[in-house]
Amino acid sequence: MSTKKVLRPTLRLMLALVAVTALWSVGALAQPADADGPAAVEAPAGDAALPAEADEPITYKSLFQILKNGGVMMIPLFVCSFFMLVFVFERAISLRRGRIVPGPFVKRFLHQVREGKFDRESALVLCEESSSPVAEVFGAVVKKWGRPSVEIEQTIIDAEDRVAPGLRAYVRLFSAVATISPLLGLLGTVVGMIRLFDAISDADAMGRTELLAAGISEALLTTAAGLLIAIPALLFHLYFVGRVERLLMAIDELAQELAGYVSAEALHDDRRRGKGRSPNAA
DSSP states (O other): OOHHHHHHHHHHHHHHHHHHHHHHHHHHHTSOOBTTBSEEEOOOGGGTTSOGGGGSOEEEOOHHHHHHHTOTTHHHHHHHHHHHHHHHHHHHHHTOHHHHSOHHHHHHHHHHHHTTOOOHHHHHHHHHHHOSHHHHHHHHHHHTTTSOHHHHHHHHHHHHHHHHHHHSTTHHHHHHHHHHHHHHHHHHHHHHHHHHHHHHHTTTOTTOHHHHHHHHHHHTHHHHHHHHHHHHHHHHHHHHHHHHHHHHHHHHHHHHHHHHHHSHHHHHHHHHHTOOOOOOOO
16 A cells, blocks of 8 residues: 555545535634624513513523633634644544555465465565565565574564554654643633633623623633644553554564564474475575
8 A cells, every 4th residue: 555545545535624614614604693702592572561670681602702712822723623633534544454554464474474485575575565664574584584582583673663652653742742731721711711800800890790791701712722633642642652552563563573583593493394495585
């Protein structure tokens, strides 16, 4: 599977997320709102005789209004959440076990090497055709066909070090989002509180506790949003780190098994038993 084939579904998912986000934003902006912000539900005309408390309008806030009340710091928080969702889909696709360690390829390759149906050149060709991370490690081992096991062990370590960065790509982004989002939320809250107390100091707010309570609730929106983004980001980071480690362990186990078939010691034992697996060394 080539890199272009892997990136195509990821790009389609990113474009789909952008389209959904744009449609949601347009729908939110199109919602009607009164001049004072929240909309009101008027009482029916036939209920004029009800008490005054029943005539009070029922107010609500749309999601767009809640985000707008959070202030300008909601913009970078929204960007963080957007990129987190995009790369969750990207990593979920890229770290599929069937792409990293394709079962049919591994079983056929190890079986044919074990049965002596492969020489060095044909094994290399098959590894190049697969182009998966496990095939890259297998190819490095096959190049050391007929060499001592100690040398093959070092080759396996070097090959795993080369494929590991590709598996760990973008995983640190989740850690960055988990760290930055609460800080952005806290910054938004501090800025909102400064603006609130500045407005109260310039207004006749003596005894108006509802003004202070409303302002504090709006200022705390950014902290809540930051935590709502940071907690899933941290969980995704831990999940994908563990997934990468499990995949690397699986690759290492399979490479060690292959080394047990193509090392100089294994080939010597096979010749003694008459299996005749040719080293075909370069």
